[in-house]
Amino acid sequence: DLEDFSADVVGRLQKSTAQVLNIFRDMKKHIQRLQEISSNESGVVLRRLYEYALQISELEEQAGEILVSLAWQDIMVEKRWGEIQEQLFSIKDQVVENTGEEVLQYIEGALQRDIPGLSLLPQELGHALIYKALVDAELIYQVYTNNKLPEVVNDGVYSLLQFVRTLELYAAHSIHLTDEQLDRLRTRKALVKEGSFQALFDQVRTSVEYHHPLAVSLLEGVFPRKLQQFVNSPYLKNTPVNLNQAAWMIFNSCIDNDDNLPE
DSSP: OHHHHHHHHHHHHHHHHHHHHHHHHHHHHHHHHHHHHTTTSOHHHHHHHHHHHHHHHHHHHHHHHHHHHHHHHHHHSHHHHHHHHHHHHHHHHHHHHTSOHHHHHHHHHHHHHHSTTGGGSOSSHHHHHHHHHHHHHHHHHHHHHTTSOTTTOOOHHHHHHHHHHHHHHHHHHHOOOOHHHHHHHHTTHHHHHHTTTHHHHHHHHHHHHHHOGGGGGGGTTOTTHHHHHHHHOTTOOSSOSSHHHHHHHHHHHHHHTTTSOOO
């Protein structure tokens, strides 16, 4: 199974990178120890030790970045996402249990100052869930960045994924295809294969490049392959179950409104 193979390959890469990262950390400790016991040595020796320490620090940082990238690749494998979601709920529950009411009130106040109109969301179940998820995500982010519960939140990736969960809730609440739109989407398989929507995707790419230039690289290789996978899925529903589906549903709406697209 290709999915299992992908998961196993990423898992092995993560394990190897973690081992390399630990080696760099050990080397860094040894060099720091040498620097401490060599304080009376010549300037040449001290300068060399400083250069080695700097090189090891850079390699340690690069290994850490690779490990984070592999973690993101790992969650892209669908089979792992369910496990990740369970971990997110577990982390959220543990953080909330260890947080006082005054801290939650502070987080809510900060969010309402930073996001105008947040406190004016309609008081109904859908928006209440989104609001609660956003507060939880910000709380976990603050806990992680301030190293308050390292035994619970020990990886920045999980902190960021809490915001992804909030976006998924928002997308599921805000995006809805009618049965007619869903049927029309399924009939577009041949048109996607022919590349009929390339010009529209190029327009999207240009807009992203203008408004969010750092995100342009994320669009490499996604069209038309990912759109083909989307329209060929037999499990599509009227609302998206993840952000990938949400993005293509919005793109599908752009196809329907090609003559009246917002900038």
